[in-house]
Amino acid sequence: MNSPFTPGVVSQRLSTEDLSKNFGDLHAPLAPHEAAVAADRCYFCHDAPCITACPTDIDIPLFIRQISTGTPEAAAKTIFQQNILGGMCARVCPTEDLCEQACVRELAEGKPVEIGRLQRYATDTVMHSGVHPFTRAAPTGKRVAVAGAGPAGLACAHRLAMLGHDVTLYDARPKPGGLNEFGIAAYKSTDDFAAREVDWLMSIGGITLETDKALGTDMTLDALAADFDAVFVGVGLGGVNALGIDGDARDGVSDAVSFIEDLRQTDDLAKLPVGRNVVVIGGGMTAVDAAVQSKLLGAEQVTIAYRRGRDAMSASRYEQDLAASNGVKLLFNVQPVAVHGNGAATDVELEYTQVTDGKLAGTGETIRIPADQVFRAIGQTLTTDCGLDLTGGKIAVTGAGRTSRAGVWAGGDCASGGDDLTVTAVAEGRDAAMDIHATLTGAA
Incomplete structure (x- = not known):
């Protein structure tokens, strides 16, 4: 079906069968034998560099050894102790x-141990069993509000609940999960995994979820601070930057x-319109995912147009190569002038752009490429x-997420110091929860 305003943007470009194949699992899960073979490649290093490289400090050699000895449930618990969203990560x-x-x-x-796939093997094993690996501590009588049910908020809420606090988790959207x-x-993330992971996480107990409640609109920080013993803010970044160029408001131009x-959120990919010629402006993970x-x-024809060189893209080289392997053209050192x-x-x-004395500037040379969807x-x-x-432009935090207001912590994409990764948001939510717990119990 054609849009009356953008003739090139139509739905049902591909058959249902092709769409199902295209949107299948990017990396197939490991079978038990494959996991055993993959785990056997690990050297189980002392002072392993992989642990240092993990924002959540998972003991990677330990969980891989546990897989190699046939105890994936123990491996999953090792992972979840540090990263309760280890399945999504x-x-x-x-x-x-x-x-x-x-x-x-x-x-x-030049060929690492497949740590990510091994982590998925372990965490999926436990999640498929339906058993939660942790139990709640005795109730503390303390109540904590968590604003934002994304990775940071979920990690914070789970850790607080596990430590015996009662948590009310708010989110502006009709369902939790945030960017996940x-x-x-x-x-x-296939087979509705994000929603299933949230349900599994909340089975720890002690967490009450309230959706369609936006901080700053439906509730205030003052009210939360008055009603609860502590508040964690993990609202993410909901606004989208405009291009600020002529034609930015034309039909067919929208945010990725x-x-x-x-x-x-669609229940039928065939109903989702897409252009014949698509241009994505940006150089991060969102740009790659959209493209x-x-x-x-x-x-x-799909093109990613980025104002700097390849090495400056925040999307990893792996993601860049994934885009290219799917037929996406990557165009570097160009900035939009008009739609x-x-x-x-x-x-x-x-x-076209160039960097002079460390500053990005246009060269005056322009090109035009077809685009019915931008x-x-x-x-x-x-x-x-x-x-x-x-x-x-983000909430200033010190230490484990302490904000400028006593009794209020923040973490995830909305807070300073992060790198906009799910795994980093989980670490910040977890660490803030531990600091909140120490404060509420007098240990801080």
Whole structure:
């Protein structure tokens, strides 16, 4: 079906069978024998560099040894002790830039131990059993509010509940999960895994979920601080930066985050419109996810246009290569000047850039490429500061997430110091929970 405003943007470009194949699991799960073979490659290093490279400090050699000895349940508990969202992180974490890059096998042979897939094998084993590996401590009588049910908020809520506190978890959306539910490519998280992981996590008990409750709109920080013994803010970054160019408001121009959300939440991929010629402006993971999924939906030409060189892209080289292998063209050192068209987008004008004295500047030379659909993926912004001190456009934090207001902690993408990774958000939520616990119990 064609859009009345953007003739090139149509649904049902591919058959249902092709769409199902295109959006299948990016990495097939390991069978038990495959896991045993993969685990056998680990050297079980003393002072293993892979542990240092993991933002959540998982004891990687230990859990791999536990897999190799036939006890994946023990391996999963080792993982979950540090990262309760280890199942999702096994699917989306850029292991090629973190633990696997640091692997001794990678340094010696150019082929690391498959840490991510082994982590998925272990965590899936326990999650499929339906058994939660931890039990709640005795109730402390303390109540904590967690605003934001993304990775940071979920990790914080789980750890606090496990330590015996009563947690009320709020989220602005109709379902929890944050970027895990709404913002990650569908081929990385299949079979409704994000929602199933949240349900499993909350089976620890002691967590009450309230959805459609946005901080700054439906509730205030003052009210939460008055009603609870502590507050954790993990609201993420809900705003999207505009291109700030002529034609930014034309039909066919939208933000990549919304496109990915629509794709993740649809019950029929064939109904999702996609352009014939798609251009994604940006150089991060969101840009790659939007571009690859456009191609998988049936777009004929997909281009990622990034204003700097390849090495400056925040998307990993693995993700860049994934895009290229799916037929996405990567265009470097270009910045958007205008989106042209008569009402709807027809093409994008780009200006070549160069770096002079450390500053990016246009060269004056431009090109135009066809585009009936343009996605903005140039960063997100904080939607509410709650009156807290900011730094660099994010909530300023010190130590384990302490904000400028006593009794209020923050973590994840909304807080300063992070790197916008799911695994880092989990670590920040977990560490803030431990600091909140120490404060509430008088141990701090």
